[in-house]
Amino acid sequence: MSENTSGSRWGDKKKAKIDSLAKSTSKKDDEGVSLLQSAWRRLRTDVVFLIGATIIVLFILLAIFAPWIAPHDPSAQLLLDQVRPQTNPVPGPQEGFPLGADPAGRDLLSRLIVGSQQTLIVGVFATLGGLLGGLTLGTLAGGIGGWVDSAIMRVVDVMLSIPSLLMAFSIAAVFANPTQWTVILAIAIIQVPIFARLLRGSMLAQRHSDHVLAARSLGVKPAPIVFRHMLPNSLGPVIVQATLVLATSIIDAAALSFLGLGNPDDRQPEWGQMLGKAQDYFNTYPHLAFYPAICIIIVALGFTLMGESLREALDPKSRR
Amino acid sequence: MTTTTSHASPPAASGSNQPLLEVEDLRVTFGGRKGPQFTAVDGISFSVAPGQTVGLVGESGCGKSVTSLAIMNLLPGRGNKVTGSVRFDGKELLTLGDAAMRDLRGADLAMIFQDPLSSLNPVVPLGVQVSEVLQRHRRMKKPAANKRSEELLGKVGIPDPTRRLNEYPHQLSGGMRQRALIAMALACEPRMLIADEPTTALDVTIQAQILALLKELVEESGTALMMITHDLGVVAGLCDEVNVLYGGRIVERAARHELFATPRHPYTGGLLASIPRLDLPRGGRLNPVKGSVADNIPWDEGCAFAPRCNSVIDVCTQKSPDLAPDEATSDRLLRCHNPLTTDASDSTQEA
Ligand SMILES: Nc1ncnc2c1ncn2[C@@H]1O[C@H](COP(=O)(O)OP(=O)(O)OP(=O)(O)O)[C@@H](O)[C@H]1O
Numbered sequence: 037m038s039e040n041t042s043g044s045r046w047g048d049k050k051k052a053k054i055d056s057l058a059k060s061t062s063k064k065d066d067e068g069v070s071l072l073q074s075a076w077r078r079l080r081t082d083v084v085f086l087i088g089a090t091i092i093v094l095f096i097l098l099a100i101f102a103p104w105i106a107p108h109d110p111s112a113q114l115l116l117d118q119v120r121p122q123t124n125p126v127p128g129p130q131e132g133f134p135l136g137a138d139p140a141g142r143d144l145l146s147r148l149i150v151g152s153q154q155t156l157i158v159g160v161f162a163t164l165g166g167l168l169g170g171l172t173l174g175t176l177a178g179g180i181g182g183w184v185d186s187a188i189m190r191v192v193d194v195m196l197s198i199p200s201l202l203m204a205f206s207i208a209a210v211f212a213n214p215t216q217w218t219v220i221l222a223i224a225i226i227q228v229p230i231f232a233r234l235l236r237g238s239m240l241a242q243r244h245s246d247h248v249l250a251a252r253s254l255g256v257k258p259a260p261i262v263f264r265h266m267l268p269n270s271l272g273p274v275i276v277q278a279t280l281v282l283a284t285s286i287i288d289a290a291a292l293s294f295l296g297l298g299n300p301d302d303r304q305p306e307w308g309q310m311l312g313k314a315q316d317y318f319n320t321y322p323h324l325a326f327y328p329a330i331c332i333i334i335v336a337l338g339f340t341l342m343g344e345s346l347r348e349a350l351d352p353k354s355r356r
Numbered sequence: 357m358t359t360t361t362s363h364a365s366p367p368a369a370s371g372s373n374q375p376l377l378e379v380e381d382l383r384v385t386f387g388g389r390k391g392p393q394f395t396a397v398d399g400i401s402f403s404v405a406p407g408q409t410v411g412l413v414g415e416s417g418c419g420k421s422v423t424s425l426a427i428m429n430l431l432p433g434r435g436n437k438v439t440g441s442v443r444f445d446g447k448e449l450l451t452l453g454d455a456a457m458r459d460l461r462g463a464d465l466a467m468i469f470q471d472p473l474s475s476l477n478p479v480v481p482l483g484v485q486v487s488e489v490l491q492r493h494r495r496m497k498k499p500a501a502n503k504r505s506e507e508l509l510g511k512v513g514i515p516d517p518t519r520r521l522n523e524y525p526h527q528l529s530g531g532m533r534q535r536a537l538i539a540m541a542l543a544c545e546p547r548m549l550i551a552d553e554p555t556t557a558l559d560v561t562i563q564a565q566i567l568a569l570l571k572e573l574v575e576e577s578g579t580a581l582m583m584i585t586h587d588l589g590v591v592a593g594l595c596d597e598v599n600v601l602y603g604g605r606i607v608e609r610a611a612r613h614e615l616f617a618t619p620r621h622p623y624t625g626g627l628l629a630s631i632p633r634l635d636l637p638r639g640g641r642l643n644p645v646k647g648s649v650a651d652n653i654p655w656d657e658g659c660a661f662a663p664r665c666n667s668v669i670d671v672c673t674q675k676s677p678d679l680a681p682d683e684a685t686s687d688r689l690l691r692c693h694n695p696l697t698t699d700a701s702d703s704t705q706e707a
């Protein structure tokens with residue numbers, strides 16, 4: 037059965053289209069194909085997933101190559117001589133500066149492009165931090181069970197009962213001099229209980245699964261039971277959640293910066309912070325807020341689209 | 357041995373030696389505390405000797421799997437109570453510590469499960485799953501364990517074992533998966549094997565192959581085999597002694613030949629009559645046992661099978677029958693007030 041799928045797995049889009057036609061007529065094709073393989077087959081032709089993935093790929097490329105893509109140095113005050121604090125504080129679009137400049141005379145387009153780096157860093161590290169904490173707690177709770185489980189889950193439930201953004205504000209506000217790392221830490225912490233709960237739930241389901249029972253019937257010790265037989269089979273929903281969390285942590289980071297709880301040093305541009313600084317000029321120059329806001333929305337949307345279609349594809353209940 | 361256990365072990369076909377597994381008055385109760393109590397296994401006694409195959413037969417829900425899990429000490433522990441005694445090689449298993457029980461499982465006492473796909477870990481290659489057992493119990497190094505895994509897969513009849521080692525369960529056919537599970541169970545050459553409906557999920561040809569494999573194993577290495585099934589065809593080909601289970605209790609125990617020749621319990625008779633047979637005239641009707649397990653009455657009020665029984669008499673719903681040596685045939689244990697006559701079932705020859 038591996039032979040007749042391998043041809044299409046590496047095939048181009050056209051083949052995929054034919055495949056999907058073939059699949060709709062013969063359901064047999066799906067038998068004995070792993071969850072991941074069938075998920076991938078569905079995703080390959082899923083428009084929502086493709087849109088999300090395209091946005092994400094473009095965003096990541098933009099962030100990586102930002103210094104080369106940006107037309108100007110984002111912190112150089114190139115149009116400072118046009119800034120008139122009384123009459124015209126924000127230089128408009130002009131030759132070489134398609135979006136104009138900010139009130140400090142710096143190229144807006146370059147700042148948006150380079151700002152993607154911070155957004156990516158915050159999103160990725162906050163999610164990784166949340167994953168790390170959540171996986172640790174979830175594995176302990178779901179793997180050991182008993183009072184360890186009860187204790188951890190109680191803490192997790194308390195954390196979940198606090199509105200997460202409020203908690204992020206409180207954590208970020210504790211630090212006297214905020215940096216991007218305090219933002220990352222605050223957002224990572226609020227993601228921990230979500231991941232922990234999710235993992236613990238799917239680990240509990242694994243604990244009673246046939247293959248764990250079979251492994252126990254062979255005398256496999258508790259540690260390998262947890263790490264080889266339960267954990268790897270429980271990660272599906274966590275991975276999906278991580279994609280969705282990337283979106284929320286980008287939005288949350290923007291919210292923190294917007295409220296001045298982020299990195300105050302604006303030589304390193306960041307979308308949320310740009311949005312925050314644009315408040316003062318919102319009535320007269322709304323475009324200052326509009327551009328970073330649109331960037332945040334598009335990227336968050338990309339991760340959400342991808343996460344949702346991943347979730348659907350991996351959900352055994354919605355399998356064809 | 358006490359008098360109660362001496363009659364609980366009638367002469368077995370090939371097991372005149374000391375029993376390896378002795379189950380005595382095993383009782384498993386679910387629920388309790390607040391919820392309603394449910395006794396899934398209600399005082400079962402039997403024994404299995406090396407080289408002997410003992411069958412546990414009964415329809416769905418009669419407590420076969422629960423019995424095997426109780427023997428393996430694999431019931432969740434919370435929400436169920438296990439009493440009685442399970443002795444393996446003289447050791448009491450029900451009170452054995454977790455670590456000692458783990459050392460025993462897979463090494464001396466192994467089990468094969470009903471559903472071969474869900475019993476394999478989907479994200480771990482086959483080779484790793486087999487060698488895991490060897491590394492665990494035999495303290496083998498990885499290369500040695502790999503080599504042995506390959507031999508084992510070959511031995512249970514998986515073609516091209518070298519390639520299969522790196523494959524995942526979903527890449528194998530159902531029959532191969534069950535063979536892989538058997539290879540894992542046999543990896544450490546256990547002295548006793550419990551097979552819980554090992555062929556239910558497989559098609560008939562593969563079924564026959566798997567059964568032949570198990571038979572060969574018992575004959576070659578003298579493994580004690582406990583065969584759980586609802587299929588009397590499996591019993592006919594494999595078991596020396598058969599325990600027919602109904603509602604958590606043994607209702608009839610006999611050597612295979614005697615059971616098929618002259619079933620005495622109406623339930624056994626019903627099971628035999630419901631096997632499709634080629635020698636019956638065309639259009640002849642099958643006679644499944646009427647009703648379902650849902651119709652049971654509790655054992656303390658009489659015979660649990662009474663509501664479905666064709667030869668029910670008054671006493672069946674008044675007094676609970678005991679498991680006792682059958683007077684008419686004196687070759688079996690029987691729990692019935694009004695057993696089938698020994699000649700009425702002449703037509704039911706060995707399947
Ligand atoms: N964990 C449990 N909690 C409560 N009741 C249970 C539990 N496990 C099994 N039972 C009950 O015990 C009875 C016997 O179940 P068991 O699984 O042993 O049946 P079985 O004979 O193996 O049937 P099958 O042929 O379908 O596998 C059933 O009525 C079942 O509902």
Ligand SMILES: [Mg+2]
Pocket residue numbers: 420421422470552553
């Ligand atoms: Mg069962």
